[in-house]
Amino acid sequence: MTHWTRRALLFTLSAAAAAATLTAAVTPVAHGSPAGRAAPPLAPPSSLMSPGTSPPSFTSPAMSPPSLMSSSPLVWRPCEQPAGAPVPAGGQECAVLRVPLDYGDPGGRTVEVAVARLRTDRPDARRGTLFVIPGGPGSSGVQRLAQKGEALRAATEGAYDLVSLDPRGVGSSVRAGCGIPAADRHLVTLRSWPAPDGSTAANTERSRRTAELCARNGGPVLRSFTTENEVRDLDRLRGALGERKVSLWGSSYGSYVGAVYAQRHPDRVDRLVLDSTGDPDPGRVAYGWLANMAPGAAERFPDFAAWAADPAREAEGLRLARRPGDVQPLFLALARQLDRHPRASDVPSAPLTGNLLRQALQNALYSDAAFPRLARLVKEAQDPRGRPVLPPELAGPLPDEDASMTVAAVCNDVRWPGPASGYARRVAADRARHPLTAGMPVNITPCAFWTYDEEPRPTRMTDEGPSNILMIQSLRDPSTPLAGALKMRAALGERARMVTVGQGGHGMYLGSGNACGDRVVSDFLVTGARPARDTHCPN
Structure with missing residues (x-):
């Protein structure tokens, strides 16, 4: 698993981030950059537009689509692949x-x-x-297109050219770093997991340190990592493509980006799919999304418990209990034991702690496909002679630019509660209410100490605009739970319809295996037809 996957899992708002396996990554070279420019594993393409095509021409600026005249043309070329990697059959092209x-x-x-x-x-x-x-913040749109493009092209019957970008701070797009120490760049430290006794003192000091480093070293590039700028960049891309309107499919955090785009530019949206959506409350945005992970994990865990207690797991050596109701007490007891006595793992510098086990659970709840790896980790931790094998995303620190981008993107968008606003009290209450997440979702982060050039003004979603939005949502989503998605649905009113899916997990369209849900979304993208009212697709 690449460092991009670890980055996108930080705030678990990305369905792609939860995938257990990734396709080969494109590594383009930017137009005008040195020929040997290194790109991260999931780096995007360079800036170039297909041979034989030229930007649309118009007789006067008045006839131009909005933003087109201010957008530079794109020059498309085949995306370069890592040495030895096969060229995608679909012919994905790259540009800057x-x-x-x-x-x-x-x-x-x-x-x-x-x-x-x-x-x-x-x-x-x-x-x-x-x-x-893409979701995240921190996920690569270029990589998501490589993963989902062929399936999406087939599902939509060739109705669209499929286009994506790497948001600022991701892949081969503009990058910035804060200079965060390696010890603070592990997933389990970038997330504010309280100490085993519930103390938040170490989290507070780490958060203060990270915010100060970002203020000192990040510069204007880091401050530009915002939802508003991603929306502006998307509209600049629309103009560069010569399109008066575009359709959009946003997943997880990407669904919020798509909703903001539609709120800002309702006349430039043809059809919009919001997949796995968070609470749009402009006063909470990223802060509320993180807090909602606690009830989300509680709602999703029974799916894992039923799987782990199924007699079918016996032959696989992965059965954790005889009854589903016994799995959570077993897991919590093991986490507490690891709090007191961490186990040496296959990574000498990273013992398996209680919080690392809890973080592994958070990652695994995204997809049923990740259940076997979590059960195996639990089994290894239970074996006195075993040496637990850490999931790759938990085995080491993220690169500084990746960690810095993820922190900045969630802190720049909205002002979080300050350091004196009662984090320790909220953590204590949340630990008691939701023991699986142990208070992490409501704990202090660098955002409590963040500095702003100007006060952030998150977008308020309304029901003003065309009725061209379809939402798809799991009933048991560990990251963007149904309760938050219903708030987005209520805010959009008659602009939207929602289809709920009985499959648990995060990222439903072309990701859950629910044929009914996939069909509803595909039909909407191809024909424009939505259900007459909100509907449900059973598992």
């Missing part, structure tokens, strides 16, 4: 889009955003362009 670092100063410094495209294989059926918006 230049955007203003600060949209308040459009004539000032520009930065690069990496873009990828998978063109329709049925030109006669082409309806337009569909933006694939």
Whole structure:
């Protein structure tokens, strides 16, 4: 598993991040950059537009689509692959889009955003362009297109050119680092897991240290990692493509980005799919999303418990208990034991602690496909002679730029409660109410100490706009639970319809295996038809 996967799991708002396996990553070289420019494993393409095509021309600026005249043309080329990696059969192309670092100063410094495209294989059926918006914050849109592009192109019957970008701070897009020490860049330290006794003192000091480093070293690039700028960059991309309207499929945090885009530019959206959506309350946004993970994990855990107690696990050596109701007490007791006596793991510098086990659980709840690995880790930790094998995303620190981006993206968007606002009290209450997450979702983060150039103003979702939105949502989502998604549904009113899916997990469209849910979304993207009212697809 790559460092990108670890990064995207930090705030568990990305369905792609939870995947247990990843496809080969594209590693393009940016137009105008040195030929040997190194790109991270999930790096995106360079900035170039397909041979033989040219930007659309218009007789006057008045005839131009919004933002088109201010957007530089894209030059597309086949995405370069890592040495020895097969070239994707679909022919994914890569480009670089230049955007203003600060949209308040459009004539000032520009930065690069990496873009990828998978063109329709049925030109006669082409309806337009569909933006694939990744989750995170911190997930790669270029990589998501490589993962999902072929399935999405088939599901939508070639109706779209599929396009995605790596948000600022991700992949081969513009990057910035805070200089966070390696010990603070592990997933289990970037997440604010309280000490075994519930103390938050170490979390507070680490959060203060990280915020101060980002304020000192991140600069204007790090401060530009916001939802608003991702929305602006998407609209700049729409203009560069010559499209008056685009359709969008946003997953997890990407669904919030898509909703903000539709709120800002309702006349530029054809069809919008919001997949696994968080509470849009503008006063809480990222803070509320993290807090909602506690009830989300509690709602999802019974799926793992039923799986782990199933007699079918016996032959696999993964059965944890005879009854589903016994799995949670077993897990909690093991975590407490590891709090007191961490176990040496296969990584000499990273013993298996109680919090590391709890973090492994959080990651595994995203997808049923991750259940076997979690059960195996529990079995290994129970064996006095065993040496637990850590999941790759928990085995070492993230690169500084990845850790810095993830922190900045959630802190820049909304002002979080300050350090004196009662975090220790909230942690104590949440630990008692939701022992699986042990108070982490409501604990202090660097955002409590964050500094701002100007006060953030998150977008308020409303029911004003066309009725062209379809939501798809799991009933048991560990990251964006149904209660939060219902608040987005209520805010959008008649603009939206929702289809709930009986499958537990995070990221439903083309990810859950629920044929009914996939069919409803695909039909909407192809024909525009939505259910007459909110509906449910059983598992």
